[in-house]
Amino acid sequence: SEVRGDAQDETELAVEGALRPGSLAEFVGQTKVRGQLQLLLDAARIQQRPADHILLSGPPGLGKTTLAMIVAHESEKPLRLSSGPAIQHAGDLAALLSSLVPGEVLFIDEIHRMARSAEEMLYLAMEDFRIDIMVGKGAGATSIPLDLAPFTLVGATTRSGMLPNPLRDRFGFTAHLEYYEPNELEQVIARSASMLDVDLPPVSRAEIARRSRGTPRIANRLLRRVRDYVVVHGGSSSAATIGDVAAALELYDVDDLGLDRLDRAVLDALVRRFRGGPVGLNTLAVAVGEEADTIESVVEPYLVRIGFTERTPRGRVATRAAYAHLGVPRHDGALA
Numbered sequence: 001s002e003v004r005g006d007a008q009d010e011t012e013l014a015v016e017g018a019l020r021p022g023s024l025a026e027f028v029g030q031t032k033v034r035g036q037l038q039l040l041l042d043a044a045r046i047q048q049r050p051a052d053h054i055l056l057s058g059p060p061g062l063g064k065t066t067l068a069m070i071v072a073h074e075s076e077k078p079l080r081l082s083s084g085p086a087i088q089h090a091g092d093l094a095a096l097l098s099s100l101v102p103g104e105v106l107f108i109d110e111i112h113r114m115a116r117s118a119e120e121m122l123y124l125a126m127e128d129f130r131i132d133i134m135v136g137k138g139a140g141a142t143s144i145p146l147d148l149a150p151f152t153l154v155g156a157t158t159r160s161g162m163l164p165n166p167l168r169d170r171f172g173f174t175a176h177l178e179y180y181e182p183n184e185l186e187q188v189i190a191r192s193a194s195m196l197d198v199d200l201p202p203v204s205r206a207e208i209a210r211r212s213r214g215t216p217r218i219a220n221r222l223l224r225r226v227r228d229y230v231v232v233h234g235g236s237s238s239a240a241t242i243g244d245v246a247a248a249l250e251l252y253d254v255d256d257l258g259l260d261r262l263d264r265a266v267l268d269a270l271v272r273r274f275r276g277g278p279v280g281l282n283t284l285a286v287a288v289g290e291e292a293d294t295i296e297s298v299v300e301p302y303l304v305r306i307g308f309t310e311r312t313p314r315g316r317v318a319t320r321a322a323y324a325h326l327g328v329p330r331h332d333g334a335l336a
């Protein structure tokens with residue numbers, strides 16, 4: 001849907017780019033991670049070497065790509081953007097790695113989806129800045145070693161559990177990004193509102209923050225929909241009232257807690273169809289017509305975070321709070 005965590009069409013991507021903070025100082029929240037990255041970058045600068053490889057995990061829209069851009073910016077090096085799904089063969093990775101300039105920051109989004117054959121090549125590249133290129137096939141095949149320019153890899157994943165240990169172990173620094181607190185999202189929204197020239201009183205800002213699923217990308221998206229709403233329906237006053245916020249978010253199926261249509265479909269299936277669970281991830285995914293991976297990496301983390309679902313060894317279960325939110329009486333045996 002419109003307000004999901006994934007970046008979508010090109011105009012939206014362009015606006016999103018414009019709203020990206022350009023330095024660690026401008027990056028809101030994630031205080032711990034920010035401090036750790038700052039130290040890593042400072043040390044690299046003092047010793048005049050590329051920073052250690054960095055692995056960032058967490059749900060979409062929490063700032064992984066933004067942090068990669070900041071790493072490049074603060075090290076005053078170019079940034080190369082790629083993604084796991086674009087690296088389907090070792091050759092794709094070899095081409096990418098051999099074209100890096102010294103110190104370049106290589107960002108690989110969704111790194112858990114890279115081809116296995118490329119993964120092995122990446123181990124050596126990360127460790128020794130070297131790859132072995134296979135030439136020929138069968139008995140006549142030989143491998144030619146190739147030295148690479150030293151680089152910093154920034155890997156991002158929504159599924160850190162899917163990364164093989166040897167790959168995870170080769171990152172010098174690993175950080176998990178957490179959902180943002182409403183007051184942090186308010187800072188993100190305030191900054192974006194002033195850049196987009198939206199007149200947003202504090203109550204309206206707080207309401208958008210509260211309904212942004214803990215996610216800066218969603219906060220920025222909702223802000224733009226509220227802006228649209230005011231442009232069309234605002235009348236003489238240009239300020240976005242709390243009524244404008246409520247109306248705009250209702251139009252886009254964002255509920256009172258910030259849950260969107262897919263979040264509610266998952267909850268609804270869990271509560272009504274599977275009587276509160278436990279139900280397996282794949283069964284749940286089929287019931288709502290969505291990929292299991294999306295349910296697990298995008299929908300579920302937030303539902304768990306707000307205490308609506310739990311993962312048990314026997315499957316997913318709905319909590320009392322989920323029943324209350326849907327207004328459904330609890331089935332016998334539902335989790336307290």
Ligand code: ADP
Binds near residue numbers: 016059
């Ligand atoms: P991810 O790579 O984790 O999916 P992005 O880095 O693309 O997320 O961030 C999505 C959008 O959210 C960016 O356009 C950026 O403007 C905004 N954003 C993310 N994190 C922050 C933050 N900490 N402070 C301000 N804006 C942020």
